[in-house]
Amino acid sequence: MSRAVCPGSFDPMTLGHLDIFRRAARLFDELVITVVVNPNKQGMFAIDERIALIEENVADLPGVTVESWTGLLVDYARERGAQAIVKGLRNSTDFDYEQPMASMNAHLTGVETAFLCTDPRYAYVSSSLVKEVAKLGGDITALIPANVAAALQAKLA
Incomplete structure (x- = not known):
């Protein structure tokens, strides 16, 4: 059985994330979406x-399951018996950031x-940009799932 973890902060989850989750779920028997906890950062969502x-x-x-983890991602991957870490790439900047980590994790x-290129419709979408646009009153409904949009609007109200 093949197992992969798909880590991120997902604060909030975007349609780009959801696209990567769906595509990765077709490639692996089990996919664990891992909300990685950074104790040094305060997110908008708990x-x-x-x-x-x-x-x-x-x-x-x-x-597909969803869990959280604090610590080194590779420790989590090893504990879960994962053969792969799935990362979505929007552009070459993402690749330049992720490639050294991928090499270190393998080492x-x-x-x-496993790098999955994002759907071009979401290549410009990031959680931080979505939050910024929402805070300024912009329409983010085409960028995040409906339940996430409702939760984000509630946070900003």
């Missing part, structure tokens, strides 16, 4: 809120990283 929002959007995907544990 970890439990992020997990619930993601779970609602991937409930139809067999073999430390032998876990490979």
Whole structure:
């Protein structure tokens, strides 16, 4: 059985993230979407809120679960018996950032990283940009799932 982890902060999850989740779920028998906790950062959404929002959007995907983790991602991948870490790439800047980490992760544990190129419709979308546009009153409904848009609007109200 093939297992992969798909890590990120997902604060909030975007349609670009959802596209990567759906595509990765077709490639692996089991996909664990991992909300990585950074104790040095305060997100807009609590970890439990992020997990619930993601779970609602991937409930139809067999073999997909959502968990959180604090610490080195490769330790988590090893504990979960993952053969791969899935990362979405929007552009060459993402690749330049992710490639050294992928090499280090492989060096430390032998876990490979699978890069999936984003759907061009979402190449400019990031969680931070979505939050910024929403805070300024812009329309973000075409960038994030409906439940995430409602939760984000509630946070900003």
